[in-house]
Amino acid sequence: MAYSDKVLDHYENPRNVGALDKNDDHVGTGMVGAPACGDVMKLQIRVNDDGIIEDAKFKTYGCGSAIASSSLVTEWLKGKNLDQAMTIKNSDIAEELALPPVKIHCSVLAEDAIKAAIADLKQKQAA
Amino acid sequence: MSKTPIYLDYSATTPVDKRVAEAMIPYLTEKFGNPASRSHSFGWEADDAVENAREQVAALVNADSKEIVWTSGATESNNLAIKGAANFYAASKGKHIITVMTEHKAVIDPVRELERQGFEATFLEPEPNGLVDIAKFKAALRPDTVLASVMLVNNEIGVIQDIEAIGNLCRANGTIFHVDAAQATGKVEINLEKLPVDLMSFSAHKTYGPKGIGALYVRRKPRVRLEAQMHGGGHERGFRSGTLPTHQIVGMGEAFRIAKDEMALENARIRRLRDKLLAGLSEIEEVYVNGDLKQRVPHNLNISFNYVEGESLIMAVKDIAVSSGSACTSASLEPSYVLRALGRSDELAHSSIRFSIGRYTTEEDVDYTIDLLKTKIEKLRELSPLWEMFQEGIDISKVEWAAH
Amino acid sequence: MDAVYFDHNASSPLDERVLAAMMPYLASGNASSRHSFGRKAREAVDTARQQVAESLGAHPTQLVFTSGGTESDNLGLLGIGANLKPSQILVSAVEHPAVMRTAEAMRRQGWALRKVGVGAEGLVRIDDFFAALEVPTGLVSVMMANNETGVVQDIATMAELAKQRKAVFHTDAVQGLGKMPINFAELNRHGVGALSVSAHKIGGPQGAGALVFDKKLDLRAIQFGGGQEKGLRGGSENVAAIVGFGAACSILKVQQSAQHTHQLREVLEQGITELGGVIFGASAKRLSNTSFFAFPDVDGETLVVALDRAGFAVASGSACSSDSTDPSPVLLAMGVMPELAQGAVRVSLNHSNTMQEVQDFLKALNHALKKMQQLAAIAA
Ligand SMILES: Cc1ncc(COP(=O)(O)O)c(C=O)c1O
Numbered sequence: 073m074a075y076s077d078k079v080l081d082h083y084e085n086p087r088n089v090g091a092l093d094k095n096d097d098h099v100g101t102g103m104v105g106a107p108a109c110g111d112v113m114k115l116q117i118r119v120n121d122d123g124i125i126e127d128a129k130f131k132t133y134g135c136g137s138a139i140a141s142s143s144l145v146t147e148w149l150k151g152k153n154l155d156q157a158m159t160i161k162n163s164d165i166a167e168e169l170a171l172p173p174v175k176i177h178c179s180v181l182a183e184d185a186i187k188a189a190i191a192d193l194k195q196k197q198a199a
Numbered sequence: 200m201s202k203t204p205i206y207l208d209y210s211a212t213t214p215v216d217k218r219v220a221e222a223m224i225p226y227l228t229e230k231f232g233n234p235a236s237r238s239h240s241f242g243w244e245a246d247d248a249v250e251n252a253r254e255q256v257a258a259l260v261n262a263d264s265k266e267i268v269w270t271s272g273a274t275e276s277n278n279l280a281i282k283g284a285a286n287f288y289a290a291s292k293g294k295h296i297i298t299v300m301t302e303h304k305a306v307i308d309p310v311r312e313l314e315r316q317g318f319e320a321t322f323l324e325p326e327p328n329g330l331v332d333i334a335k336f337k338a339a340l341r342p343d344t345v346l347a348s349v350m351l352v353n354n355e356i357g358v359i360q361d362i363e364a365i366g367n368l369c370r371a372n373g374t375i376f377h378v379d380a381a382q383a384t385g386k387v388e389i390n391l392e393k394l395p396v397d398l399m400s401f402s403a404h405k406t407y408g409p410k411g412i413g414a415l416y417v418r419r420k421p422r423v424r425l426e427a428q429m430h431g432g433g434h435e436r437g438f439r440s441g442t443l444p445t446h447q448i449v450g451m452g453e454a455f456r457i458a459k460d461e462m463a464l465e466n467a468r469i470r471r472l473r474d475k476l477l478a479g480l481s482e483i484e485e486v487y488v489n490g491d492l493k494q495r496v497p498h499n500l501n502i503s504f505n506y507v508e509g510e511s512l513i514m515a516v517k518d519i520a521v522s523s524g525s526a527c528t529s530a531s532l533e534p535s536y537v538l539r540a541l542g543r544s545d546e547l548a549h550s551s552i553r554f555s556i557g558r559y560t561t562e563e564d565v566d567y568t569i570d571l572l573k574t575k576i577e578k579l580r581e582l583s584p585l586w587e588m589f590q591e592g593i594d595i596s597k598v599e600w601a602a603h
Numbered sequence: 604m605d606a607v608y609f610d611h612n613a614s615s616p617l618d619e620r621v622l623a624a625m626m627p628y629l630a631s632g633n634a635s636s637r638h639s640f641g642r643k644a645r646e647a648v649d650t651a652r653q654q655v656a657e658s659l660g661a662h663p664t665q666l667v668f669t670s671g672g673t674e675s676d677n678l679g680l681l682g683i684g685a686n687l688k689p690s691q692i693l694v695s696a697v698e699h700p701a702v703m704r705t706a707e708a709m710r711r712q713g714w715a716l717r718k719v720g721v722g723a724e725g726l727v728r729i730d731d732f733f734a735a736l737e738v739p740t741g742l743v744s745v746m747m748a749n750n751e752t753g754v755v756q757d758i759a760t761m762a763e764l765a766k767q768r769k770a771v772f773h774t775d776a777v778q779g780l781g782k783m784p785i786n787f788a789e790l791n792r793h794g795v796g797a798l799s800v801s802a803h804k805i806g807g808p809q810g811a812g813a814l815v816f817d818k819k820l821d822l823r824a825i826q827f828g829g830g831q832e833k834g835l836r837g838g839s840e841n842v843a844a845i846v847g848f849g850a851a852c853s854i855l856k857v858q859q860s861a862q863h864t865h866q867l868r869e870v871l872e873q874g875i876t877e878l879g880g881v882i883f884g885a886s887a888k889r890l891s892n893t894s895f896f897a898f899p900d901v902d903g904e905t906l907v908v909a910l911d912r913a914g915f916a917v918a919s920g921s922a923c924s925s926d927s928t929d930p931s932p933v934l935l936a937m938g939v940m941p942e943l944a945q946g947a948v949r950v951s952l953n954h955s956n957t958m959q960e961v962q963d964f965l966k967a968l969n970h971a972l973k974k975m976q977q978l979a980a981i982a983a
């Protein structure tokens with residue numbers, strides 16, 4: 073399978089790998105996918121008091137495209153507020169990385185991870 | 200340092216040995232005749248070469264050269280053996296076939312085709328070590344079992360089946376026994392004078408010969424009959440029509456001659472390399488060898504690296520040419536059906552690598568491979584949320600994952 | 604003296620450029636493997652697919668690579684037949700065994716085989732062909748050019764007739780490739796659904812061939828396992844041979860070599876006629892490289908052996924019907940008397956043959972015939 077240069081770049085030099093303290097009230101954690109399906113993404117965001125995403129980290133078990141998709145969204149998320157973050161679409165990710173059709177699900181998963189992280193954050197902050 | 204990419208995929212195909220290529224070239228140039236041409240020396244010369252190669256192939260497996268039928272490869276040999284014997288004997292014996300879940304697609308697919316034509320097939324599940332339990336095989340035999348097909352050496356995990364025991368059961372049951380030996384030539388001794396095998400498939404390109412040529416052994420005593428699958432000029436005593444590709448046949452003959460002469464020494468050397476590779480990779484945490492380690496060819500090492508995903512693993516190790524599962528299925532993203540049949544989880548099946556070592560593998564290649572895997576597995580695990588959970592002591596099998 | 608090779612319809616020597624193209628791939632990876640070794644092989648196969656398709660006026664996706672002409676014919680008939688309800692299969696009486704034996708084998712699956720006869724010149728009798736189509740017919744196979752006589756059939760007309768009857772039309776073009784222009788797209792418009800070719804008849808290697816087919820057809824594999832060729836032909840690709848096939852197609856000079864061999868054959872056949880020989884199919888449209896002839900009361904085998912001793916490689920009957928000493932079924936179908944058919948000799952030329960060789964051949968032929976007549980006179 074031929075990967076695009078952008079996928080290769082993110083795969084070779086993934087941005088923002090790591091973990092944030094999931095018990096922190098300013099941190100939202102989204103974990104999507106399943107090992108049996110071949111990909112699991114964990115995406116974390118930390119917002120400041122103005123509701124701006126200051127930091128994003130990820131860990132991904134999955135193919136190069138899955139790793140690249142999650143690495144890319146951590147870059148995109150930083151500096152956005154939650155509403156803006158919600159507008160990131162899987163098609164934007166797929167287009168940016170030139171994902172082939174069989175890899176579109178990786179971008180879908182990344183979008184799901186964003187939503188899951190935001191939902192987690194909102195739930196915490198509502199509590 | 201070794202020249203990259205390092206080729207460790209000898210089970211997918213082997214390079215042609217220089218001596219083989221040299222033997223072939225004259226039959227591509229001045230000795231180009233059609234061996235079926237009976238009217239001139241170009242034809243006779245080609246025919247002599249074909250018969251000489253037939254002797255060489257027969258010699259490696261201790262058969263009579265009259266028992267060797269040329270085909271275009273092991274896939275065709277398997278198709279001819281399975282469809283040819285099942286159809287020939289169905290009327291007298293019955294329409295039940297036994298094979299194993301871990302066979303190559305070139306056995307599974309023809310059997311599936313026969314199912315569509317009204318045959319009934321039993322796909323035996325192997326033991327977790329990849330070997331067929333003889334008692335279970337015996338239990339699967341029925342009075343109407345016309346054919347059984349069990350491979351000698353598995354292409355993914357390298358395990359060696361007990362062909363003799365299975366063959367004896369088939370004999371006693373009046374069942375034709377076919378063995379796919381594409382991965383076995385030059386790796387294990389094959390003595391067809393002794394083995395209770397009726398049909399055996401070979402391929403040249405797994406044993407340093409050219410692609411596009413193979414053979415089927417068809418036992419003469421007691422005589423085994425087949426319905427031809429390729430019709431035409433009546434070549435190969437009617438078993439398989441089609442112009443014989445002389446240069447490829449000469450190549451297969453030479454490749455099998457070399458295998459016979461050099462097998463013992465070569466296997467000892469390859470075993471040392473494999474054991475070194477195994478020892479090196481075993482230093483990594485959470486690795487699992489797939490398939491029995493003892494009843495296995497020395498050329499193969501199939502290992503799963505837990506908590507890393509298969510495709511990203513293949514990308515990470517692109518400086519070595521290896522397979523995740525069989526070459527023939529790697530265009531799809533399915534986890535290896537062979538490993539699944541052994542009861543491996545999808546995750547472990549996904550994260551498996553088949554290293555297959557061969558004639559030109561060096562000690563430096565193995566050292567390089569060990570270092571590469573140690574580094575890359577560490578990097579991928581740093582990226583892996585599953586590894587993180589494992590280290591936190593979470594039992595991943597107990598987690599409820601949202602299916603997607 | 605180097606032997607002169609006049610048996611190109613049996614197998615044609617590999618062109619040097621073809622060998623050069625093949626050499627790097629004699630040691631290539633498995634085309635299905637994902638790593639770089641495998642990718643190179645994959646690309647080479649794709650290039651060859653384009654080259655072969657182009658020389659046939661076909662689209663690369665219409666090609667299935669096989670192990671040769673025989674397998675292509677088997678795939679064409681069995682693979683198309685598999686998804687049709689068995690009815691009548693119609694073939695000409697002069698088909699190569701690769702078609703004839705396959706059609707015969709299809710009887711076991713419930714097909715009724717009908718062979719349409721040819722006239723004295725070897726051409727299918729169109730009236731009979733048309734009449735035979737009265738019976739519901741699923742599949743038709745008529746060869747483009749005959750391997751023994753070189754007679755070229757009117758494929759377009761027959762395909763049109765078959766199309767009217769909704770029968771799938773296959774043609775064995777193994778001998779046509781390289782010797783006459785072939786355009787699959789055009790033939791397809793006339794109703795040809797599939798066409799078989801083989802590499803070793805055009806200066807490519809033995810062991811590669813192709814079936815070209817209309818993708819509207821529901822073609823089914825006959826060899827299973829591995830999923831290669833989009834599932835239509837299981838088995839590791841014979842990369843080197845396929846590359847050789849592509850290279851051989853890319854350097855074909857059909858028009859030029861047809862003109863050249865035509866000139867040689869004119870001289871050859873004039874000489875043969877002067878020596879009292881009978882030329883089969885002489886007034887039909889023929890491949891310009893092929894001459895099939897006999898001398899009354901002269902045994903073909905003996906003549907061929909004498910010619911071989913004199914350094915000329917020719918054929919008696921066809922190489923493909925190995926070991927058979929029966930008179931050629933093609934000639935019998937043309938109504939040639941068995942005694943005469945028994946003596947048939949085939950000369951098949953290509954672009955590399957020269958006028959000098961033809962003249963030398965005629966001398967050797969004259970000599971051999973005289974000697975045989977003397978021996979016959981002594982025996983009498
Ligand atoms: C066990 C086994 N059987 C059959 C085959 C098919 O052989 P071939 O590539 O010669 O058709 C292979 C290799 O792909 C194999 O490993």
Ligand SMILES: Cc1ncc(COP(=O)(O)O)c(C=O)c1O
Nearest residue numbers: 441442671672673699750777801
């Ligand atoms: C007309 C025709 N069809 C089919 C074949 C078979 O082709 P191959 O020799 O490639 O199997 C031949 C040659 O032998 C032929 O002349």
